[in-house]
Amino acid sequence: MTAGLRVLGVAGPKKAIKASSSSTTSTGKSARYYPADDVPRPKHSRAKKHNPPRVRPSLVPGTVCILLSGRFRGKRVVCLKSLESGLLLVTGPYKVNGVPLRRVNQAYVIGTSTRIDVSGVDVSYIDDSYFARSSSEVEGGEEEFFEKDAARAAIVSDKRRADQKKVDASILKVVDATPLMKNYLGSKFSLGKYDKPHKMVF
Amino acid sequence: MGFSRYVEVGRVVFINHGPDAGKIATVIDIVDQNKCLVDGPEEITGVKRQVISYKKVSLTDLKVTIQRNARAKTLKAAWAESDTLAKWEGSSWAKKLEAKKKRSSLSDFDRFKVMVAKKQKSRIIAQKIKELKA
Numbered sequence: 001m002t003a004g005l006r007v008l009g010v011a012g013p014k015k016a017i018k019a020s021s022s023s024t025t026s027t028g029k030s031a032r033y034y035p036a037d038d039v040p041r042p043k044h045s046r047a048k049k050h051n052p053p054r055v056r057p058s059l060v061p062g063t064v065c066i067l068l069s070g071r072f073r074g075k076r077v078v079c080l081k082s083l084e085s086g087l088l089l090v091t092g093p094y095k096v097n098g099v100p101l102r103r104v105n106q107a108y109v110i111g112t113s114t115r116i117d118v119s120g121v122d123v124s125y126i127d128d129s130y131f132a133r134s135s136s137e138v139e140g141g142e143e144e145f146f147e148k149d150a151a152r153a154a155i156v157s158d159k160r161r162a163d164q165k166k167v168d169a170s171i172l173k174v175v176d177a178t179p180l181m182k183n184y185l186g187s188k189f190s191l192g193k194y195d196k197p198h199k200m201v202f
Numbered sequence: 203m204g205f206s207r208y209v210e211v212g213r214v215v216f217i218n219h220g221p222d223a224g225k226i227a228t229v230i231d232i233v234d235q236n237k238c239l240v241d242g243p244e245e246i247t248g249v250k251r252q253v254i255s256y257k258k259v260s261l262t263d264l265k266v267t268i269q270r271n272a273r274a275k276t277l278k279a280a281w282a283e284s285d286t287l288a289k290w291e292g293s294s295w296a297k298k299l300e301a302k303k304k305r306s307s308l309s310d311f312d313r314f315k316v317m318v319a320k321k322q323k324s325r326i327i328a329q330k331i332k333e334l335k336a
Contacts, residue, residue, distance in 0.1 A: 076310075114309060114311040181311075
């Protein structure tokens, strides 16, 4: 009996009732089993369903973007795609301006009208989990705690290094085809004294 | 030095305010001290016959020979005869306006290309000056 009870519990209250009712219709008797305890049902929730994030139409793969915040602010980078989280996957390319494969918030980006053909760049294997940190990377020991202020060199895995190289190589092929494009990506964006950003066309 | 541009019948004016801003028109008649009657001609410059305040126009060097209150047809013929539109477009005023318009429509990459071209130009000039001085 207990075993049967557990099975019913696992299957969920709805299923249990359904199963018992179907048996009653066939025999004309009420169900022999009736749960003595209230089975907790999840409350009806009106929690919002997450819609897929909206990415600005100007930020299609291949768009040259200007980063506006973070340590790479002012850099012109190539947008490769938008990820499930709504963040954009961008890269300098690293070889040109030092910006690695990186996720950025589209709110802190200016999308320009300049496009680069990135159809030959394979970034299908890169998603949000690609950027997840391993726990060993985050946690530090006691020594780590006391030496927190000391500057640590970033540890870049060999896999990341190889991926970056691959992506850079395929983008550079396209970039080199357009005159001045490499210099453009290598230069930083800034506003002069008479520049009015709200009146500028990007 | 006296004035060289007058508000007079046949004077070509540049409209710098209102819906017709950026277009040119011809003074057809003078209404009073504050306003005049202008006409594009509409087929050439896109300005309809209307009364406009002097405050909204700037006088140009150009003038067409027409009679007071000339008809649209006569005005158009006068413009065609003196080739006024070409004269306007050839003026440095119109060229500057055109350049300004083009500048404002440049993309970020275009601006970068302009910057590079400017640097190259000044480098050539500096080199030439150096040669001349030596």
